Each structure stands twice: as structure tokens, then as C-alpha cells.
Amino acid sequence: MASGDGSQSNAAPELTRRGFLTKGAAAVAGVSAVAAALSPLRHLDPDDVPSIEKFLQAHYKEMITEDKERVLARIRKAVERRHGVTPNVSDPPPLDGVEFVYGLNISRCIGCRKCVHACVQENNQSRAPELQYIRVLEMEKGSIDLETAEHHYDSAQVPNPDKYYMPVQCHQCKEPPCVKVCPVEATWQEPDGITVIDYDWCIGCRYCEAACPYWARRFNFAKSEIPDGALNPDMAYLSNRPRDKGVMEKCTYCLQRTRTGRLPACLEVCPTGSRKFGNVLDPDSEIAYIIKHKRVYVLKEDVGTLPRFFYYFDERGSRYHEPIAPVEQGDAT
Amino acid sequence: MTDDARPATAQRGHLWVPAVLLAIAAVLVFDPVPFSSPVPAATEVPAWATDTTPVRRPTLEPRYAAAGFEYRCSDCHAILPSPVETDRVLTQHTEIELKHGINTRCFNCHHRTNRDAFVDDLGHEIPWNQPQLLCAKCHGPVYRDWQHGAHGRTNGFWDTTRGEQSRRKCIECHDPHQPPFPPMRPAPPPRTLRMGHQGYEKSHGVTDPLQLHVVGGADGASEEEH
Amino acid sequence: MKTYCTFLWDCFRLSFVGDWRYHLWMTVLTTFALVGLYAYAQQLVHGLVTTGMTDQVSWGLYIANFTYLVGLAAAAAMLVIPVYIYRNMHLHDVVIFGELLAVAVILMCLLFVTVDLGRPDRFMHLFWRFNFPMSMLTWDVIALNGYLLLNLHICGYLIYCAYCGRKPSKAFYIPFVFIAIVWAISIHTVTAFLYVGLGGRPFWNSAIIAPRFLASAFAAGPAFIIITLQIVRRFSRHVVSDDALLTLRHIVQVAMIINMFLLACEVFTEFYTDSAHVASAHYLYLGLHGHNALVPWIWTAIAMNLIATGMLLLPASRSLGLLNAACVLSIVGIWIEKGMGLIVPAFVPTPLGELVEYVPTVHEVLVCLGIWAFGLLVYTIFVRVSVPVLAGEVTYAKRFGRPAGA
Numbered sequence: 001m002a003s004g005d006g007s008q009s010n011a012a013p014e015l016t017r018r019g020f021l022t023k024g025a026a027a028v029a030g031v032s033a034v035a036a037a038l039s040p041l042r043h044l045d046p047d048d049v050p051s052i053e054k055f056l057q058a059h060y061k062e063m064i065t066e067d068k069e070r071v072l073a074r075i076r077k078a079v080e081r082r083h084g085v086t087p088n089v090s091d092p093p094p095l096d097g098v099e100f101v102y103g104l105n106i107s108r109c110i111g112c113r114k115c116v117h118a119c120v121q122e123n124n125q126s127r128a129p130e131l132q133y134i135r136v137l138e139m140e141k142g143s144i145d146l147e148t149a150e151h152h153y154d155s156a157q158v159p160n161p162d163k164y165y166m167p168v169q170c171h172q173c174k175e176p177p178c179v180k181v182c183p184v185e186a187t188w189q190e191p192d193g194i195t196v197i198d199y200d201w202c203i204g205c206r207y208c209e210a211a212c213p214y215w216a217r218r219f220n221f222a223k224s225e226i227p228d229g230a231l232n233p234d235m236a237y238l239s240n241r242p243r244d245k246g247v248m249e250k251c252t253y254c255l256q257r258t259r260t261g262r263l264p265a266c267l268e269v270c271p272t273g274s275r276k277f278g279n280v281l282d283p284d285s286e287i288a289y290i291i292k293h294k295r296v297y298v299l300k301e302d303v304g305t306l307p308r309f310f311y312y313f314d315e316r317g318s319r320y321h322e323p324i325a326p327v328e329q330g331d332a333t
Numbered sequence: 334m335t336d337d338a339r340p341a342t343a344q345r346g347h348l349w350v351p352a353v354l355l356a357i358a359a360v361l362v363f364d365p366v367p368f369s370s371p372v373p374a375a376t377e378v379p380a381w382a383t384d385t386t387p388v389r390r391p392t393l394e395p396r397y398a399a400a401g402f403e404y405r406c407s408d409c410h411a412i413l414p415s416p417v418e419t420d421r422v423l424t425q426h427t428e429i430e431l432k433h434g435i436n437t438r439c440f441n442c443h444h445r446t447n448r449d450a451f452v453d454d455l456g457h458e459i460p461w462n463q464p465q466l467l468c469a470k471c472h473g474p475v476y477r478d479w480q481h482g483a484h485g486r487t488n489g490f491w492d493t494t495r496g497e498q499s500r501r502k503c504i505e506c507h508d509p510h511q512p513p514f515p516p517m518r519p520a521p522p523p524r525t526l527r528m529g530h531q532g533y534e535k536s537h538g539v540t541d542p543l544q545l546h547v548v549g550g551a552d553g554a555s556e557e558e559h
Numbered sequence: 560m561k562t563y564c565t566f567l568w569d570c571f572r573l574s575f576v577g578d579w580r581y582h583l584w585m586t587v588l589t590t591f592a593l594v595g596l597y598a599y600a601q602q603l604v605h606g607l608v609t610t611g612m613t614d615q616v617s618w619g620l621y622i623a624n625f626t627y628l629v630g631l632a633a634a635a636a637m638l639v640i641p642v643y644i645y646r647n648m649h650l651h652d653v654v655i656f657g658e659l660l661a662v663a664v665i666l667m668c669l670l671f672v673t674v675d676l677g678r679p680d681r682f683m684h685l686f687w688r689f690n691f692p693m694s695m696l697t698w699d700v701i702a703l704n705g706y707l708l709l710n711l712h713i714c715g716y717l718i719y720c721a722y723c724g725r726k727p728s729k730a731f732y733i734p735f736v737f738i739a740i741v742w743a744i745s746i747h748t749v750t751a752f753l754y755v756g757l758g759g760r761p762f763w764n765s766a767i768i769a770p771r772f773l774a775s776a777f778a779a780g781p782a783f784i785i786i787t788l789q790i791v792r793r794f795s796r797h798v799v800s801d802d803a804l805l806t807l808r809h810i811v812q813v814a815m816i817i818n819m820f821l822l823a824c825e826v827f828t829e830f831y832t833d834s835a836h837v838a839s840a841h842y843l844y845l846g847l848h849g850h851n852a853l854v855p856w857i858w859t860a861i862a863m864n865l866i867a868t869g870m871l872l873l874p875a876s877r878s879l880g881l882l883n884a885a886c887v888l889s890i891v892g893i894w895i896e897k898g899m900g901l902i903v904p905a906f907v908p909t910p911l912g913e914l915v916e917y918v919p920t921v922h923e924v925l926v927c928l929g930i931w932a933f934g935l936l937v938y939t940i941f942v943r944v945s946v947p948v949l950a951g952e953v954t955y956a957k958r959f960g961r962p963a964g965a
Contacts, residue, residue, distance in 0.1 A: 022348060026575075029351030029358070033589075036358035037596040043604045050680055059688050105483070113520035117382040127375035129526040129608070135911055146912035147838050151523060152531040157516040168911055177759060183696035184681075185688040203684055204607075204677020207696050209617040213759025215910045219617060219677065221526055222372055222608035245606040246677030261495030263488065269385045272514055273486035273506065285491075286482030294483055300910075303758040314484070315474055347582045357590055361597050366921060368601050368609050527613045528915055 045223070047082065048245065059185070060198040060238070068237075071200075075241055082242070083226070087233040089241060092259035094192035100253050100308065101193070102264075103276035103290045104167060107314040111136050111158040111165030115266035115275065119169075122254055122265035123240040124232050126224030133218065133251040134169040134266060168299065169266070170195065170216035170251035171307030178208035178217060178250075187248070192259070193308050194252050196238040202247040209248065213303045220245045253277070280308075371527055382520035387486060391504050393462040395449040410448035415439075432511045442467055442509070468503045479503070562955060562963045566722050569953060574940040580794075581943070588936040595929010598922040599674055607677055610923040615915035616906040618675070620923050623898030624930070625671040627779070628664050629750045630772060630897060632706065634780015635661035636743030637810050643736055649802040655717060655949065656791060657784055658710045659941040661743075665707040667934035674926055695753045702746040709739040714945070721949045723963040724956050747772050754905070762839035762905040765828075771821040772897070778814035779893040781807045782886035787938075789879070795946040801879075808882055812871040815889060819868050822861070822896075842914075843904040850907070852916045857900050863892030 053074065058067060072089045079087045116134045125131045137149035141164060149166070159165065176195050179187050186201040187208060209217045223245045235241040236256035243249050254264035258277070267275040278285035287310075290296065294312040395406040423429075431437060444450045450458035451467040459466045469476035478484035486506065490496035506514060577585075602609045612619045638657035641647035673679055691697040713732050720727040751769035758764055785807050792799040829840040841847050846854050867888035876882045908914050919927075947953045955963035 022351075025348065025351040026354075029354035033354040033358040033361070033593050034596070036361040037593040038600045039362050040364065040597065040600040040604050045604075048604075055680070059684075103483075108484075108514075110514060110517070111519060112517050113522070114382050114384075116523075117378050117520050118385075120378075121383050129372045130376060130524050131614075132523060132525075135523065135913075137911060145835055146910070147835065147908055149912045151911070151913045154519065154522045156518065158519045159516060177757065181694050181696065181757075183690050183694045183700065184684040185690045186684070201681070201684055201688075202678065203681045205672075205675065205696065206617045206677070207694070207753075209614065210906075211757045211759060213910050215614075215913075218614050220606065221610075221612070221614075222370070222606045225372075225375065227375065244678075248677075258491070261490045261492035263491050268488055269383060270486070271388050271506070271517070273484065273501065276483065276487070278491045286487065289481040290483045293481070294478075300759070305758075312483075314478070347579070350582055350586050353586050354589070357593055361593065366598065366601075366925065368605055368922060370605070370608065372608065525614060525915075526608065527611060528615075531914075 047078075048223075054200065057200055059201050061185075061188075072237060075237070079231070079235075079242060083231045084228070085231050085233050087231070087235050087241075089235050089237065090256070091237040092256065094190045094194070095259060097281055098279045099193045099281050100172065100258060101278065101280040101287045101291070102172070102253065102309045103287050103294075103296070104309070104311050105272075105274040105276070105313065106164060106166055106311050108272045108274040109136075109165040109167060110272055110274075111138055111153070111160075111163075112271060114269045114271060115167060118265045118269035119251070119254075121230065122232055122257070123251075124226055124235065124242055125218075125249075126220065126222075126243075127227060127230070128225045129222050131218050131220070131224070131249070133216070134167055135215070136165055136167045138163045139166050166311065168214055168216070169309070170253075171214050171299065171305065171309035172251075172253060174306035174308065175304060177211040177213065177303075177305060181207045181211045183207065190238075190255075194255055195250070196252055196255070197248055197250060198238070199241070199243050199247045199249065204246040204248065206248065213300050213305060214307075217248050217250045219248055373524060376521045376524050378521060385488070387501055387505050388515060388517075389505055389508065393464070393502070393504075395461045406448040429510050433509070436471070463502075464504045464509070465502050468509075562723060563719070565955065565958070566719055569722070569958065570944045570948075573944045573947065573953065577943065585936065585939065588932040588939070591932030592929050592936060595926050595932065598925035598929065601922055602674070602926065603679075609920060611917050611919045612923075613915055613917070615909045615913060616903060616917035618902050618906070619917050620899070620919045620927050621671050621675040623902040624927055625668050625675070626750060626772075626901060627894050627898045628668045628671065628934075629703070629747055630776025630893075631780050631783055632661045632664040632668065632703075633743040633747040633773070633776045634784065635710065636740050637777050637781045637814075638784060638807070639736060639740055639743075641806060641810075643733075643740070647806060649800060649806045652797075653784075653788055653799055653803050655714055655945060656788060656942065658714045658739075659945060660784060660787065660938060661710045662707060662714060663934050663938035663941060665703055665710070666937060667930050668703055669707075670930045670933065671927075674930070695749065695756055698749045699746075699753055702742070702749045706739065706742050706746050709735055709742055713739065714941075718945050718948050721951065722954055724951070724954050725963075744773065747776050754901075759910050760839075760905045761836035762843075763901075765825070767821055767825050767828075768901075771818065771825070774814050774818040774821055775893045775897050776814075778811050778818050779890050779897070781810045781814070782889045785811070785886050786883060786890075789883070791942055791946070795942070796950065797946045804879065804882070805877060808871065808876065811886065811889065815864065815868045815871055818893075819864060822864075838908055838912075839904040842907045843900060847908065848914055850914050850916050852918065853899065853904060856895050860892045860895035860900060863888040864896065867892060 053070075057071060063071065068091055072091060076087055076089050079085065079089070113136050116132050116136060119125070119133050120127070120131075123133065125133070135151060137146065137151060138153045138160065139150075140148045141162060144166075150163075153160070172189075172193050172195055174189075174193070176189055179189055179195060182188075183205065184201060184203055186203065187195060187197045189195045204219065206219055209219055220243050224243055226242070231242075232240060234256055236259075239252040239255045254262075254266075258264055263277055264275075267277050276286050276290055278287040280287050280291065282288060290312055291310060294314075296310040296312040298307045298310060397404050397406055397409075431439075436442075440452065442451055444452040444458055445456075447458055450461060451464065453459050453466065454470055465476060465479065475484050482500070485503070486501040487498060488501075489498045491498070503509075508515075598609070610619060610621075635657040638650050638654050642650045642654050673682070676682070685697075685700060689697055689700075691701070713735050716732050717727055748769050751772040754760070754763040755765065755768045785804055788799045788804060788807075791797055826840070826844070829837045838847060842850065843853050843857050845851070867885045870876050870881055870885040870888070873881070876885055903917050907916065
């Protein structure tokens with residue numbers, strides 16, 4: 001063991017001028033090194049530094065009407081400053097007696113990807129880096145193994161007669177794993193079945209993205225870029241208002257449209273009419289008819305998520321893609 | 334050992350530590366590892382990719398344009414008799430190429446005497462603006478689906494109490510003479526962040542469901558390809 | 560209170576005192592930590608785009624390191640259990656180093672989670688709306704912070720008592736020691752459940768993940784402590800008996816055998832069944848459709864683990880040289896296997912079958928190195944301070960010439 005004297009002076013080093021200077025130099029050097037390490041922060045976008053107001057903003061479900069109005073006004077101002085457009089920011093509530101369900105006819109889908117881009121335009125997704133809610137999968141016939149799906153097809157023409165097409169987007173599950181895992185309740189299911197995100201509450205842990213079996217959630221890895229003039233000014237708090245970087249976003253069945261009675265953008269643009277949407281609680285709705293009378297399936301039923309997104313097909317199914325050969329004389333009889 | 338025994342001298346000897354820290358500060362201030370963004374420029378999305386207009390816009394009226402004039406079908410057909418059957422080569426309407434499966438006769442659909450109308454199974458007239466009734470003669474299940482909205486385009490409002498809903502009729506998507514939905518160019522494929530090279534063909538290793546017993550699985554199939 | 564402040568002040572001063580080797584080591588660590596901070600500052604400016612993560616592979620090196628380190632923290636229990644449950648006194652004097660390691664490592668875990676967040680500025684949202692008990696992440700927040708507090712209390716109390724020259728009162732720490740043992744197992748189980756509970760990721764959705772976590776943690780952790788104790792022994796006056804190291808060797812030995820057995824179970828289930836769910840495992844071990852970034856890593860890891868297991872089984876590994884080699888092999892092997900080998904393949908292919916590979920970026924690696932350096936820095940200070948205090952060389956009485964509280 002070392003001597004007692006040694007360790008005592010160890011605990012209380014003599015205070016000499018020299019020692020003081022050394023300590024001062026060390027402190028100054030340490031502080032300047034930390035400051036230098038943090039120097040990249042000088043490039044921080046002022047928009048990314050949360051204001052006091054934004055910092056203290058309550059969770060969506062805890063906001064009272066006045067809070068909401070204040071927040072919507074703030075968003076309006078921010079969009080005006082950043083995009084030079086005066087937006088119509090609203091917060092449409094879920095409708096009573098309405099539960100939204102989507103149907104997609106895979107016998108009819110030709111894989112044209114128009115839904116993908118209409119969605120991007122409607123929902124103000126980032127163009128760079130590219131962020132899309134819908135993926136159209138080109139599938140091998142005779143299989144629904146997603147691993148054989150081709151995501152990046154870029155042929156001169158679709159449909160490829162040897163394939164079929166299956167678009168995938170958020171399935172608005174009744175048992176959403178993404179909601180279950182969120183540590184801060186930044187995402188939840190609304191009474192009309194739509195799973196939404198409070199973009200001002202999300203902490204960006206991406207646990208929901210790992211939990212989703214349909215790969216339906218997207219993260220803003222970088223600042224979203226929407227070209228001038230491309231911004232859709234009709235926006236809602238819970239859906240297509242511009243998102244900050246570092247938060248999740250997802251398909252909301254265009255709730256800014258659908259909660260005011262309109263059809264979602266992906267459906268409106270579909271040239272083939274493969275996309276069907278409506279209130280499943282209304283027995284006369286298209287979607288109720290489809291579920292009752294058509295052959296439907298849900299993707300990955302085994303994961304128990306109970307999607308509100310049904311794929312269905314026609315009895316004559318795949319013949320649809322095939323050109324009809326001219327009939328030889330006498331074949332008709 | 335020695336480290337604790339002579340702290341004062343030891344400390345004086347370590348002036349190089351602040352010097353090193355200052356050196357690090359000097360290096361870090363000049364951004365030694367700059368970040369270069371991997372974000373590619375936005376993909377150019379053609380305007381048609383987000384255009385909601387239907388692929389066909391028939392007038393739903395018995396009109397025919399030729400030589401810069403527009404006629405009602407009956408304008409000509411009232412005076413010009415047409416042959417009883419159309420197995421012969423057409424002398425008029427040669428631009429129409431009829432590729433509708435076993436439906437090879439004009440008068441399966443067009444009314445024999447009133448050319449401004451279609452014809453039903455009993456020989457009665459179907460008005461020109463109700464083509465779905467004509468198609469329903471053969472395409473019963475599709476017609477049933479269409480009636481309930483499970484087939485065909487519905488646009489506008491799902492909630493008809495709040496706004497108008499439009500339904501497309503058969504020939505607003507399908508050319509009656511060549512009914513399969515026309516192929517089209519797909520809109521640009523995804524180009525997400527750090528996606529890497531994504532070849533179009535990744536199908537090696539995929540088992541062809543129609544050839545299971547022939548090539549016996551993945552390896553055989555891919556070898557055959559190359 | 561005044562005594563406690565003096566204690567903290569003495570600890571603070573003590574951490575700056577040492578010979579040139581100590582200063583060099585601390586300076587090197589500080590440099591790495593600063594460079595990591597610099598890289599993180601860039602991440603704050605540009606967003607997580609500075610990392611190699613994508614929507615396809617949404618967790619990477621950060622969460623991989625986090626997972627590994629949770630195991631390392633849990634391993635402190637492996638020092639405590641023999642002492643307090645089996646009364647194996649070889650380890651009695653070194654238990655505190657395990658607990659201090661747990662504190663430093665949990666700090667690293669918390670840092671790794673923080674740097675992985677897209678919006679660290681909204682950290683307080685956890686206090687406002689805490690999705691407990693639904694979200695396993697909230698369980699993990701409780702487990703990790705609770706474990707941190709438990710170990711801080713135990714170590715802090717023991718060291719503070721030594722400083723005051725008092726005999727620690729058993730009522731003040733023994734109950735916490737036992738809670739900490741259970742808690743140590745829970746932190747790793749909860750962290751495993753974080754992944755296991757996701758039905759959409761078949762690679763994780765397997766009951767064997769949690770036991771494998773524990774087995775690998777109880778191998779890598781004590782292995783790490785074996786090395787650390789020898790370093791402590793080499794550079795301070797603290798006595799660490801060879802018996803203590805050999806007791807730890809037994810633990811690593813058994814844990815490694817169980818770990819390799821569970822690996823075999825996992826590999827068999829995946830590949831013999833050969834269902835569609837094998838895709839991720841296929842990507843990890845054999846590559847998938849020409850994508851095979853992880854294949855060399857995982858086979859390196861398996862080779863290291865196998866060799867380490869073999870070495871540990873030999874009686875020759877009672878010699879420290881061989882034991883150290885086996886420990887290093889298992890630490891590195893398990894780091895690869897538990898980190899990158901567990902997190903990344905679950906994302907490849909994506910649930911929709913897309914194949915996007917993950918490659919960490921320079922900035923991401925710098926942040927990771929920075930956090931490791933910071934953790935080692937903290938641990939070095941802990942050891943630097945606790946050794947003389949526990950040896951009774953630095954006490955209140957010696958400082959002021961009268962006992963504390965007098």
C-alpha cells in the first residue's frame with residue numbers, strides 16, 4: 001500500500017499559482033474543445049429549433065378548442081413563411097357512424113403507379129428524399145409470396161401479362177401493432193378506424209416502423225422538400241400538413257378529404273377503378289357489398305392485425321390481362 | 334504506485350493535455366468530416382401520373398365524325414342500307430378493328446334498323462347513352478358488380494349527402510370494339526434514400542408454380558435462364 | 560449534506576489525478592468522445608440522414624450497440640449472484656467493479672437510445688404521456704433507469720461509507736442488491752421482448768431470443784469483467800485474486816455453452832423448417848439474392864464464439880493468457896452476433912420483400928465510438944475514484960483530521 005501522506009496530498013493538492021494556471025488552462029481548453037465539437041450546430045435551421053410555444057404544445061388529445069385554434073394558426077403561419085402559400089389548415093373530426101374500409105381489386109390493377117404519385121401530391125410528402133405511402137408490388141403469378149415481389153419494375157408498358165400487381169399501403173388495422181408499441185402515445189386509432197400520428201408529439205424512435213408488418217410507416221430522415229407550387233394547400237392537422245424532420249408519417253386514407261365526404265386521392269386517380277372506399281357500417285355502400293359478395297383476402301392475416309384494407313378479385317380474374325385473340329371462322333359455334 | 338504519490342509534480346507535468354484539447358478544438362472547428370447529403374434530386378413525375386381523367390371520353394351519343402363533319406349515325410344509315418351480316422370486308426368504318434372475342438358481328442350490339450341505338454336480346458332498342466345494358470347481355474357478373482360499385486370507377490364523394498358522385502359507364506374505360514383495358518407506361522419507380530442498386534430482375538431463385546415438377550425448384554430454373 | 564458535497568468534490572478532484580499513462584488514456588478517450596459529439600451535432604443539424612438507416616432498415620448500429628450493452632450491464636448480476644446467494648467470497652471484493660460497470664454501461668445505453676431518436680428535444684413527452692404497460696419501450700425505460708438508480712445507490716452508498724469511515728448498514732444496501740439481481744435479469748428480458756413482441760418481424764418473433772440474450776450477456780459480460788479486473792489489478796493497488804477470475808471463467812464457460820446450444824436450436828428451426836420466414840436468417844447466414852453484407856460478419860462471430868467456447872472448455876484456459884484470449888473472442892463475437900447480427904437482418908428483406916442493405920456511415924460510426932469512449936471514460940473515473948476510497952486512503956477523517964459528522 002502507498003503511504004498515507006501520499007494519498008492525503010492526493011486528495012488535497014497544494015494550491016499553488018502554477019497549479020491554478022494549469023487548472024485554468026485545462027478548463028479553458030476543455031470548454032473550447034466541447035464548443036468546437038458542437039460547432040456544426042451553427043448550421044441549424046431556425047425552423048428546427050422548437051419555439052417555446054411548440055415546445056410546450058400539448059398532446060393532440062389534451063388540446064382544448066382554443067389550443068387547437070392557436071396551433072392551427074401557428075401551422076398556417078409556418079407554411080406561409082416556408083412555402084409562400086396561404087394554406088387552409090383544418091382539423092376535421094371523425095364522423096359519427098362511419099368506419100372507413102378500403103377495397104382493392106387485384107384482378108383489375110394494372111400496376112401503373114398513378115396512385116403512388118397522386119398520394120404524394122395530395123399528402124405533401126417529401127420529394128427529396130423521396131417518401132411514398134404506397135408501394136405497388138409486381139407479383140409472380142401463382143404466388144403471394146412477398147419476397148418474390150418486384151418493387152422497382154420500370155417496363156415500357158404495364159401490365160406485364162406474366163405478372164399481377166398488388167399495391168400496399170397502410171391497412172388501418174383494427175389491432176394496430178404500431179399504436180401498441182409507441183412509447184409516448186403519439187399515434188393512435190381514431191373512432192373511424194384511421195390510425196393517425198400527432199407529428200408534434202412523435203419523438204422519432206421508429207419503433208412503430210419496426211412493428212408494422214405492412215411496411216406502411218415512413219420516417220423523415222432529412223428535411224422534407226416539396227417544390228414551389230406543388231404544395232397542396234388543403235391540409236389537416238392529423239394528416240397532410242408539412243412534417244418536420246425526425247418524425248414518422250403514414251397514410252391516413254386522406255382524412256382531410258374522406259372526413260369531408262370525398263374519396264381518397266389514390267382512388268380518384270386510379271384509371272382502372274380497382275380502388276374502392278367507403279363506410280363499411282353503411283350496408284348499401286360499395287365496400288359493404290364487396291366484403292359480402294366478393295372473394296376477399298387480407299394481407300398477412302396470420303399476424304392478427306385485422307386490417308381495414310381488403311384485396312378482392314373477380315371471378316374471371318386473371319383473364320383480364322390477356323388480349324382477346326381474334327376468333328377463327330366457325331369458332332363461334 | 335507512483336501516480337498517487339507525487340500528484341503535484343505529476344499535475345504540472347500534464348500541461349500537454351490542454352494543448353491536445355485545444356488542438357482537437359482547432360481541428361473540429363474546421364469541419365474535418367463534412368456531411369455530404371446522399372439525397373438524390375427529386376424524380377421528375379410526369380403530369381399524366383396524377384391526372385384523374387378517365388382513359389376514354391366517349392360522347393355517349395350516336396355521333397360519327399368523318400371528313401371534318403359530324404353526323405348522327407342515322408344520317409347515313411337512314412339512306413344507306415348495310416349488309417345483313419358483316420363477314421364481308423367492311424367498305425365503311427374501316428378504322429374500327431373488332432377484337433371482342435367471339436363477339437364478331439356488328440349487329441350483336443348495333444340495332445339493325447335504328448343505328449342510333451343498340452339492341453337487346455329481344456331485338457328491342459337500347460338507348461345509346463345506356464351502353465351498360467348492352468354489355469350486360471353477355472357480361473352478367475361484371476354488370477352485377479358494376480351496379481353495386483364493385484367494378485368500374487366511382488369518383489367524387491363517397492358520402493353522397495355531401496357531394497356528387499360520378500360513376501363511369503363501361504365504354505368510358507373499355508373500347509367496345511377492343512375491350513381489354515389499354516396497357517400504359519408505369520409512373521416512375523421508387524427511388525428512396527440509400528436504396529442502392531435495385532435490379533429489375535431479381536426473379537432467380539423463384540419457383541415457377543407451373544413448372545414445379547419439370548425443373549425441380551429454384552436452381553434448375555435459374556440455370557436455364559442464363 | 561456538507562460531508563456529501565465534500566465527498567463529491569474529492570471524487571471530482573481525484574478523477575484528474577494520475578500519472579502520464581492515466582492522462583494519456585483519458586485524453587485519448589476524451590478525443591473520441593469529442594469527435595463523437597461533433598458527429599452527433601451534425602446529425603442534429605441534418606437529421607438521421609447522416610446515418611446509414613433507411614425506411615427499409617430503420618434501426619442500425621445505434622440500437623445494435625444498445626442491445627449489446629444492455630447485456631453487458633445485466634452481467635453485473637453475474638458477479639453479485641455468487642457472492643450474495645452462493646456465498647462465494649472470491650468475488651466479494653470485486654463485486655463493486657461489476658456494479659460500477661453496470662452504471663457506466665447503462666449510461667451508454669441511454670446515450671445510444673438518445674442518439675437514435677429523431678426528436679431528442681421532445682424527450683419529456685415520455686413523462687407527459689407514457690404508454691405503459693402497452694409499449695415494451697416504456698418497460699425498457701423503467702427497467703434501464705431503475706437499474707441505473709439501483710446500482711448508483713449500491714455503489715455510491717458503499718463508497719460514501721468508506722469515505723466517511725463508517726461500516727455500511729446492511730439494511731441500506733443488501734435489499735437493493737437482491738432487487739438489482741432480479742432487475743438485471745429483467746432489463747435483458749424486457750429488451751429482448753422489445754423485439755420479440757413484433758409479429759411482423761419473424762426473425763425476432765421467436766421465444767428463444769430472450770433466453771439467448773441472457774446466455775450471451777452472461778458470457779460477454781463476465782468476460783468483459785475478467786479483462787477489466789486484470790487491468791484494475793495491473794494499474795491500481797486493488798487486490799484481485801486469481802480465484803475471482805477463475806470463478807468468472809466458470810460463468811463464461813457455462814453461459815457460452817448454453818449460448819451455442821441455443822444458436823444451434825435457432826439455426827435448426829429456421830433452416831430445417833425452411834418456411835417463408837427463413838428469409839432474414841438466410842440473408843444473415845448465407846445471403847439473399849446476391850445481397851450478403853452480413854455473411855462474413857456472422858461467420859466471423861460464430862467462428863470466434865466456437866473457438867472461445869472450445870478454449871474455455873480446455874483446462875488450459877485456467878492460465879490467464881488463454882483465458883484472456885477466449886474472453887476477447889467471446890466479447891467481440893457476441894458483439895457482432897448480438898448487435899448487427901440480431902438487429903439488421905430483421906429488416907432485410909422488408910415486410911414487403913424489398914432488399915435494401917444497411918451500411919453504417921462514417922458519422923454513425925463516429926457517434927458510436929464517441930459513446931463507447933465516453934462510457935469507458937466514466938468507468939475509468941469510477942475505478943480511479945473508488946479504488947483509493949475503498950482502500951481507506953482517501954477519507955473525510957484524513958482530509959479534515961476528524962471523523963465525518965463529528
